[in-house]
Amino acid sequence: MLQKTMRWYGPQDGVSLQDIAQAGCTGVVTALHHIPVGEIWTDQEIKKRKHEVEAAGMVWQVVESLPVHEDIKRRNGNFQRWIDNYKISLQNLGENGIQVVTYNFMPVLDWLRTDLHYPTKTGTALRFEWDAFRAFDLFILKRPGVEKDYTTEQTEAAKAYFEKLSEENKARLASSCMQGLPGSKEAFSRENILALLKEFEGIDEKTLQSHLFQFLNEISPALEKSGVKMAIHPDDPPFPVLGLPRIMSHADHIRALLENTTSQHVGLCFCTGSFGARKENDLPKMFKEFGSRIYFLHLRSTARDQGGNFFEADHLAGDANLYTIIKLATELQHVENRSIPMRPDHGHQLQIDAAIDSFPGYSFVGRMKGLAEICGMEHAVYQERAEKGL
Structure with missing residues (x-):
């Protein structure tokens, strides 16, 4: 067993x-x-x-x-x-x-993950969504040289996704993507990650x-x-x-x-x-x-x-x-x-x-x-x- x-x-x-x-x-x-x-x-x-x-x-x-x-x-x-x-x-x-x-x-x-509380029929779940992640990478983290990692189509889709987010949901996306190490309740900051x-x-x-x-x-x-x-x-x-x-x-x-x-x-x-x-x-x-x-x-x-x-x-x-x-x-x-x-x-x-x-x-x-x-x-x-x- x-x-x-x-x-x-x-x-x-x-x-x-x-x-x-x-x-x-x-x-x-x-x-x-x-x-x-x-x-x-x-x-x-x-x-x-x-x-x-x-x-x-x-x-x-x-x-x-x-x-x-x-x-x-x-x-x-x-x-x-x-x-x-x-x-x-x-x-x-x-x-x-x-x-x-x-x-x-x-x-x-x-x-x-890009969402720590994704709704399902049996409770909320962890989720990873590419448009959300690219939006975080491009417009929240603003990683130097990030543009070369994505196609024009991917960047445009991420921009459209980001522009539809409320300020609250932008903060939620940032929080989800910058979770700290397991066992720690301390999150990363943009400056830490960069x-x-x-x-x-x-x-x-x-x-x-x-x-x-x-x-x-x-x-x-x-x-x-x-x-x-x-x-x-x-x-x-x-x-x-x-x-x-x-x-x-x-x-x-x-x-x-x-x-x-x-x-x-x-x-x-x-x-x-x-x-x-x-x-x-x-x-x-x-x-x-x-x-x-x-x-x-x-x-x-x-x-x-x-x-x-x-x-x-x-x-x-x-x-x-x-x-x-x-x-x-x-x-x-x-x-x-x-x-x-x-x-x-x-x-x-x-x-x-x-x-x-x-x-x-x-x-x-x-x-x-x-x-x-x-x-x-x-x-x-x-x-x-x-x-x-x-």
Whole structure:
């Protein structure tokens, strides 16, 4: 069976550990968000968080995430110091029973949506719309050189979109696009983003890939010693934004990662929502090819349209075909004799969730609904296997 977990942002999260335990989870996916990016996660701080989780009757075996400092992505500044700190944190985590560390290598912004409260029949959802994003990029952020990234037709469509927005909706769009890092309620400012973008000038896809491979190969001895597996999260959304390169958006990116790193402890967080937002990605085919290196599962579904826009659909709907993914995961676990940790990723904000102070995409009842749907699909898979004598 998949290990049922839910993400918890720590004591400041409006969703409590007791809530998560009552939802039927046996584990929690969390991080030490209060520690500045790059600094060491000490044994003391790890033990403190571990004891909090265990006191609620659950286990903490997956970190999401141990952030990678921007200096490492650029490979300049104090990058060697941050890599050395990362190794120590990995060792401390391994000694405390952590099995998987999830991370990403997205420059500047960790994730991006243009609407955090898109209305659906089953609550509000996260949405990415190209016209809205281009309007933000062109007329709110006003990124230097932005015009060269868009066609005349795309720029005109973004301008028309922007001119129809009220001042309130312009502010809402800016707020949505400049959300801070997960676990933080501090948003980016226009000045923050522009300054960070300038620091990535001259870094293309090939260079950023090289920096990722070098980082992983440098920490590989620490992974082997600690027993921790690194599970990279795909780009979200899985295509270039703000003139920044993306290096974990499709199957070729995954192949390059596995071909250019030396340790079997380097693998994937297979996020069906992030990969699924790109229509070229065949999720079942990708799962079959890379299954042995999938160390963590994010199960959610996105619904795409012809223009490449998408929103977070119900777990039983959208384009991800989660039933097939769960079926493949069940077969993989049987063949490899292991259990893959999983969490329901994102969830609609239902009316009842409005009273709970939670982070965007991480409502409680909405995620619990997604977890129930996942458990139902998994039960059906096992029932089918039993009937076939498997």
